[in-house]
Amino acid sequence: MIQGNKKIIVNSVSKSFSIGHKGNQGILSKIIDLVSGKETKKILKVLSGVNFEIEKGEVVGLIGRNGSGKSTLMRVVAGIYNPNEGFVSVDGDTMYINGFNYGTKPKLTMSENIFLTGSIAGFSKREISSKFDDIVSFSGLGDFVNTKLYQFSSGMITRLNFSIFIHFLPQSVPDVLLIDEVLGAGGDIDFSKKAESKINDFIASGSTVLIASHNLSEIKRLCSKVLWIDKGFIKEFGQPVIVIGNYLNSHKTGDSEVK
Amino acid sequence: MIKKTPISKILTLSFSFAKANFKLRNEGSYLGILWYLLSPLMLFLIILFIKNEAFSHNEVPYYPVYLLIGILMYHFFTQTIGASINIISSNSNFIKSIKIPTESLVIARVAQSVFSHIFEIIIILTTLLYFHVPLVGIVIYAPIFLFFCIFVLGISFIFSTLGVYFSDLNNLWVVASQFLFFITPIFYTPIMGSTLYLVNQFNPLYYFITASREMFLYNNLPDLNLSIIIVGMSFATYFIGYFIFIKNKHNFAEYI
Numbered sequence: 001m002i003q004g005n006k007k008i009i010v011n012s013v014s015k016s017f018s019i020g021h022k023g024n025q026g027i028l029s030k031i032i033d034l035v036s037g038k039e040t041k042k043i044l045k046v047l048s049g050v051n052f053e054i055e056k057g058e059v060v061g062l063i064g065r066n067g068s069g070k071s072t073l074m075r076v077v078a079g080i081y082n083p084n085e086g087f088v089s090v091d092g093d094t095m096y097i098n099g100f101n102y103g104t105k106p107k108l109t110m111s112e113n114i115f116l117t118g119s120i121a122g123f124s125k126r127e128i129s130s131k132f133d134d135i136v137s138f139s140g141l142g143d144f145v146n147t148k149l150y151q152f153s154s155g156m157i158t159r160l161n162f163s164i165f166i167h168f169l170p171q172s173v174p175d176v177l178l179i180d181e182v183l184g185a186g187g188d189i190d191f192s193k194k195a196e197s198k199i200n201d202f203i204a205s206g207s208t209v210l211i212a213s214h215n216l217s218e219i220k221r222l223c224s225k226v227l228w229i230d231k232g233f234i235k236e237f238g239q240p241v242i243v244i245g246n247y248l249n250s251h252k253t254g255d256s257e258v259k
Numbered sequence: 260m261i262k263k264t265p266i267s268k269i270l271t272l273s274f275s276f277a278k279a280n281f282k283l284r285n286e287g288s289y290l291g292i293l294w295y296l297l298s299p300l301m302l303f304l305i306i307l308f309i310k311n312e313a314f315s316h317n318e319v320p321y322y323p324v325y326l327l328i329g330i331l332m333y334h335f336f337t338q339t340i341g342a343s344i345n346i347i348s349s350n351s352n353f354i355k356s357i358k359i360p361t362e363s364l365v366i367a368r369v370a371q372s373v374f375s376h377i378f379e380i381i382i383i384l385t386t387l388l389y390f391h392v393p394l395v396g397i398v399i400y401a402p403i404f405l406f407f408c409i410f411v412l413g414i415s416f417i418f419s420t421l422g423v424y425f426s427d428l429n430n431l432w433v434v435a436s437q438f439l440f441f442i443t444p445i446f447y448t449p450i451m452g453s454t455l456y457l458v459n460q461f462n463p464l465y466y467f468i469t470a471s472r473e474m475f476l477y478n479n480l481p482d483l484n485l486s487i488i489i490v491g492m493s494f495a496t497y498f499i500g501y502f503i504f505i506k507n508k509h510n511f512a513e514y515i
Contacts, residue, residue, distance in 0.1 A: 017513060026427030075512070079358045082509045098356045107283055119275035120359060 006091070007176055007208040008054040008077060013086035015047040015072055046072045048232045049086070054210065054225075059203050061219035061240065062212040063247055064229040070212040071098075073229065074180050077210065092175025097165050104161060106150035110141065113149060114164060121168035131167045139163035140191065159191050166198055177202055179211045196222075216244050269360045276367035281374065295375050296382070299334040303327055306446045319448060321476055324386050328475055329445035331379040332468050336411060337436040339372040343415035344422035344429045351515040361508050362501075365419050369412050376404075387475065396475035403474065403481075406493040407467045413493070416500030420507045423514050439464065463492055 019042050046069045054060050062070050075081045077088055078096035104113045114135055118128035136142050139159045149157065179199070199222065203209060213219055219226060219240065226243040228235040230250075236243045284291050307323055319325050346364050353359055380397070387394055422428050442455070443464050449456040459465040466488055470481040481489070 027425045027431065028427060030425070075355075080355065080512045094358075096357060104352075105279065105283060108279065112279070112282065116275060116279045120272060120353070120357070 005056045006053050007056045007058075008052075008091075008210070009089045010050055010052050010073075010077065011086050011088070013047055013050045013073075013076060013083040013088060014045065015069075015076055015081060015083050016043050016045045018042065019044050046232050047076065047083070050229070050232070050234055052227060052234060052237055054208055056208055057203075057206050058225060059209045059211070059223045061223035061226040062210060062229065063214075063216065063219060063226060063244070064235075068229050069232045070229060071180055074098075074178050074210065074212055077176075078178050090176055094176045094178065095165070095174040096178045096180065097162075098180045104149055104157065104164075107148060109146050109148050110136075110152075110160065111145050113160070117164050118168055123168060135163045135167045138166065138194070155188065162191075162195055174202070174207055177207050177209045179209065179213075181212055181214070216248075220244060269363045269366070272360065272363040273366040273370060276364060277370040277374070280367060280371050284371075292375060292378055295338075296378060299330050299379070300382070303330050306330075310446070321390050321392055324383070324390055324392060324476060325472055326446055327383055327386055328472050329443070329468050331376070331383065332407070332471060333440060333443060333445055333464065335372055335376050335379070335407075336464060337432075337439065338375075339369055339411050340414055340418050341429065341432055341436065342372075343368050343419045344432060346419050347423050347511055348426075348515045354512050354515065361511060362416070362504060365415050365504070366412065369408060369415055372411075373408060383475065392476060393478055396478050399474045399478075399480065400471060403467065403470050403489065406489050409493040409497045410463065410467070413496030413498070413500030416497075416504040420504050423507070423511055443468065463496075466492065 050073065062073065064070050072081065074096060076083050077090060078094055079088075079090070080096065104117065108116065111132070114132060115125070115128055118131070119125075123131075136145060139162075141156060141160060144152070144156070149160075152160070177199075196218070199209070199211075203222070209222075211219065211222065223240050225238065226240045227237045228243050228247050235250075236246060303323075303326060306326060310322070310326075343365055346368050347354065347361065350364055353364075354361060380400075384394065384397060387396070418428070418432075439462075442458060443462055444455075444459065445468070449459055466485060470485055470489060473479045473481055
């Protein structure tokens with residue numbers, strides 16, 4: 001299915017969610033709805049006919065307003081969501097990094113969390129022990145190894161999550177890396193620099209990267225191409241300077257239309 | 260396009276989840292296992308007391324052991340199923356961030372209950388010693404319990420799937436498990452041919468409890484019919500449950 005250097009192929013992918021205003025419904029309300037004939041469901045189309053290809057070693061930025069479908073697209077590429085239509089094919093090991101609240105347990109200590117997430121990533125106890133010191137020193141949280149996570153600040157948790165992720169990638173260099181709003185989220189300047197240089201290392205060693213971020217200057221610096229997604233449609237896919245320029249312009253005209 | 264996860268990876272993952280859950284459960288109290296045992300043991304003492312006070316004669320030999328086996332197997336069953344209803348939604352962080360084999364969450368929950376059940380078996384052994392019943396039954400209990408686990412795993416798969424779609428299923432389960440407590444011969448013996456006896460022919464729990472009592476109390480191997488029912492029912496339930504789970508697990512990330 002994959003030809004040549006194509007690492008990620010997304011072919012006319014559509015994804016809809018059915019959202020009722022009651023959110024997660026119980027049995028009782030489902031029966032009442034069925035009897036009363038009231039359909040509370042509403043279909044929300046998050047992605048419509050998304051088409052793009054990313055070549056090996058490319059770094060692509062994903063921009064768009066909140067709710068435009070960036071995270072959904074990431075999750076479809078990562079294989080967490082199945083698309084309703086179309087197909088996605090990704091060649092090689094994929095790693096999806098989602099900054100916040102990644103499965104760490106607040107009631108476990110930092111070291112227990114490292115061991116738990118390590119084994120979720122598929123490492124043996126010995127391998128985790130060998131990486132343990134690196135993770136702690138990268139996160140800069142050496143004083144809090146035996147502290148329970150609910151006492152951490154949100155910035156500390158982000159740092160820990162990022163460090164854990166970076167060290168527990170399936171290989172030292174993943175084939176495809178999906179980064180969802182991690183850059184600049186929560187970490188201070190020192191840590192952001194550290195994180196960025198780590199991502200640069202991945203790029204230098206040939207990983208294909210898709211980054212979703214609202215930090216446009218960062219996108220401009222890191223990416224060779226930018227994908228602009230708006231209300232589930234691809235608006236533009238091309239040179240960072242041009243696409244980001246148009247994106248910023250659309251905000252201005254969008255604002256004036258509202259007025 | 261969809262990569263299959265090797266069984267060894269699923270099992271390793273299940274084990275780490277089980278270990279983490281066990282730690283979480285005992286957080287702040289090293290007597291966590293006692294809390295788990297408290298409710299069935301209180302139930303046991305209360306029923307024993309009432310039975311002695313309200314009814315003059317005990318037709319069942321070694322009635323306390325008979326009662327205890329029933330209560331503990333029932334407790335294992337309802338606790339595991341009740342917990343597996345919420346197992347997917349309470350791990351939404353994992354499921355929404357990485358592609359993990361979700362079945363390991365269910366397996367881990369059953370494994371955690373099995374571990375707690377070891378302590379329950381120790382209690383059964385103590386009562387056996389106290390009433391001078393030969394201990395040989397424990398050896399033959401192992402295979403029955405193995406099939407019971409396979410059966411419970413199958414039901415857990417079904418309920419963890421349903422729990423994703425119906426958020427209030429655990430309220431229903433509370434009622435259902437109470438109903439199950441009275442319909443299953445836990446603290447009484449059904450009279451042959453009575454309605455209750457007929458109803459229990461469709462109650463899977465009845466077969467497992469009956470077979471276990473036969474072994475512990477009378478050191479009898481279950482007869483051929485009972486064995487076939489137990490083995491067949493366990494595997495059928497497991498495969499049906501696993502099938503339902505696998506067919507639906509791709510939707511989980513969207514519903515939680």
